[in-house]
Amino acid sequence: MTTQQQTAFVCMEGVGHKYDLSPDAPMAVQDINLNIHRHEFVAVVGPSGCGKSTLLRMVAGLLIPSHGSVSIFNNPVVEPRDDVGIVFQKANLLPWLNVKKNVLFPLKHKYGRYSKDDEKRADELLKMAGLSQFSEKMPDELSGGMQQRVGIVRALLLNPDILLMDEPFSALDALTREQIGFDLLKIWHEKPKTVLFITHSINEAVLLADRILVMSKRPGSVLDLIKVDLPRPRTSKTINDPKFVALTDTIRGHIYEPSVPA
Amino acid sequence: MSQASLPKSALGRLLYRFAPALFFIVLIALWELVCQVGNVPNYILPAPSAIVSAFFDVEISRWLTHLWATLRVALMGFALSILIAIPLSIGMIRSELLNRTLYPALIVIQSTPVVAVAPLIIVLLGTDDPSRVLITCLITFFPLVVSTTTGMLETPPEMIELSQSLRAPRYRETWQIRIPYAIPHIFSGLRVSITLAIIGAVVAEFVAAEKGLGYFIQFSTSFFKIPQAFAGLIFLAAISLLLFKSVQWIQMYFFPWSLPKKK
Numbered sequence: 001m002t003t004q005q006q007t008a009f010v011c012m013e014g015v016g017h018k019y020d021l022s023p024d025a026p027m028a029v030q031d032i033n034l035n036i037h038r039h040e041f042v043a044v045v046g047p048s049g050c051g052k053s054t055l056l057r058m059v060a061g062l063l064i065p066s067h068g069s070v071s072i073f074n075n076p077v078v079e080p081r082d083d084v085g086i087v088f089q090k091a092n093l094l095p096w097l098n099v100k101k102n103v104l105f106p107l108k109h110k111y112g113r114y115s116k117d118d119e120k121r122a123d124e125l126l127k128m129a130g131l132s133q134f135s136e137k138m139p140d141e142l143s144g145g146m147q148q149r150v151g152i153v154r155a156l157l158l159n160p161d162i163l164l165m166d167e168p169f170s171a172l173d174a175l176t177r178e179q180i181g182f183d184l185l186k187i188w189h190e191k192p193k194t195v196l197f198i199t200h201s202i203n204e205a206v207l208l209a210d211r212i213l214v215m216s217k218r219p220g221s222v223l224d225l226i227k228v229d230l231p232r233p234r235t236s237k238t239i240n241d242p243k244f245v246a247l248t249d250t251i252r253g254h255i256y257e258p259s260v261p262a
Numbered sequence: 263m264s265q266a267s268l269p270k271s272a273l274g275r276l277l278y279r280f281a282p283a284l285f286f287i288v289l290i291a292l293w294e295l296v297c298q299v300g301n302v303p304n305y306i307l308p309a310p311s312a313i314v315s316a317f318f319d320v321e322i323s324r325w326l327t328h329l330w331a332t333l334r335v336a337l338m339g340f341a342l343s344i345l346i347a348i349p350l351s352i353g354m355i356r357s358e359l360l361n362r363t364l365y366p367a368l369i370v371i372q373s374t375p376v377v378a379v380a381p382l383i384i385v386l387l388g389t390d391d392p393s394r395v396l397i398t399c400l401i402t403f404f405p406l407v408v409s410t411t412t413g414m415l416e417t418p419p420e421m422i423e424l425s426q427s428l429r430a431p432r433y434r435e436t437w438q439i440r441i442p443y444a445i446p447h448i449f450s451g452l453r454v455s456i457t458l459a460i461i462g463a464v465v466a467e468f469v470a471a472e473k474g475l476g477y478f479i480q481f482s483t484s485f486f487k488i489p490q491a492f493a494g495l496i497f498l499a500a501i502s503l504l505l506f507k508s509v510q511w512i513q514m515y516f517f518p519w520s521l522p523k524k525k
Binding site: 096112138 | 519
């Protein structure tokens with residue numbers, strides 16, 4: 001075992017998937033090799049339909065790859081795990097539950113109940129996300145940005161080691177999106193997690209991540225794996241850093257003039 | 263329901279607000295006018311005024327007896343229908359085999375005109391409550407099955423993934439996600455069903471009954487007491503409307519989140 005694999009927390013080896021198993025069916029994703037280290041923030045960018053979400057579902061254990069394997073902490077992923085939290089695209093809150101009950105839903109759903117301590121933890125998480133005064137509100141009374149904050153808080157409830165985020169901010173307007181991105185980084189600093197963040201925004205990926213996996217058009221494969229050596233904490237000033245500009249240019253180059261997949 | 267914008271002037275707004283009531287008033291006035299001017303005999307088309315006086319000619323206790331008879335059957339049939347339709351829908355969602363087995367039978371039942379089957383049911387079950395309730399149930403339960411299954415099937419895949427990612431037991435996926443998600447659909451089914459329940463009860467009374475508003479209308483007509491029959495009809499329509507509204511109130515009170523959003 002190489003040293004890299006030993007420190008790897010999430011390990012993807014030759015991961016590929018086809019939804020239709022007939023021999024000439026197209027691959028949705030092919031030959032992804034990626035090791036994510038503990039507490040690393042990895043973003044995946046690529047054009048729509050490139051299989052980014054498929055990749056996330058395979059790490060989540062919601063989809064078993066038809067080729068290769070995903071392992072977390074040296075255990076192959078064969079079903080969803082307790083130490084993985086998912087933040088969905090458009091928040092995915094349950095409209096019949098108020099904010100607090102939405103946050104507590106994973107416990108209620110998994111075990112059928114939650115304790116006073118769990119409620120206290122939900123209150124603390126909501127406070128951290130600046131949502132204390134909204135805990136009794138219904139989701140439709142909240143703005144899109146606040147809804148997605150609730151979605152993040154819900155994913156944090158079971159205190160997962162790994163946070164999988166599937167284009168979580170794509171439905172938000174540009175300003176809200178930037179703000180919630182910085183808030184996510186703050187949470188990540190306070191409660192370090194291993195993050196896999198799917199996005200189609202190049203700027204967002206560079207602003208948030210330690211490393212960026214650039215994917216090709218369908219069938220999605222790795223075009224490049226880029227290390228983002230921008231200083232942290234990242235702020236709105238990071239965007240003006242010449243390195244930031246250079247990195248976004250590189251990625252844009254990959255996506256608009258696709259080279260032959262590696 | 264319409265996409266047109268609301269009128270801006272004060273008069274326009276006033277007209278908009280009272281247009282439905284105004285429409286009815288104008289209609290009734292026209293009706294009265296036609297009957298009075300044309301000297302239409304009461305046994306052909308009674309004037310609204312004749313209907314109103316016929317309404318008050320019948321003692322209130324008699325009205326209540328007939329009303330209760332109809333309402334009782336309608337509500338029992340409706341309740342039975344809910345008790346059958348919702349578990350059946352859940353079963354059909356969870357088991358493809360059950361779905362495949364029962365769906366054709368459901369279509370056959372729905373395609374058979376209940377009015378035509380009603381006399382046969384009376385023969386089979388007798389002239390009492392069981393046959394009336396069954397007739398009502400047969401006419402009301404299909405919309406409920408359709409709306410419940412539709413709602414449960416339309417649950418967004420991400421919500422199901424949320425459940426799967428937690429490895430929750432399947433019955434909680436049903437109870438905590440699919441059924442709540444289907445609530446708005448279930449209520450649109452209930453609104454259709456409750457008005458059908460009144461129709462079912464009346465059909466049953468037409469076939470065999472000695473009381474009830476349907477029976478009252480049929481009885482009045484056969485004695486050429488047409489204004490009285492009209493009074494019964496209008497009473498019946500009013501009850502139907504009230505029940506429809508009650509379903510809406512229940513939804514508003516218990517499931518406010520399930521109502522369409524007002525902008």
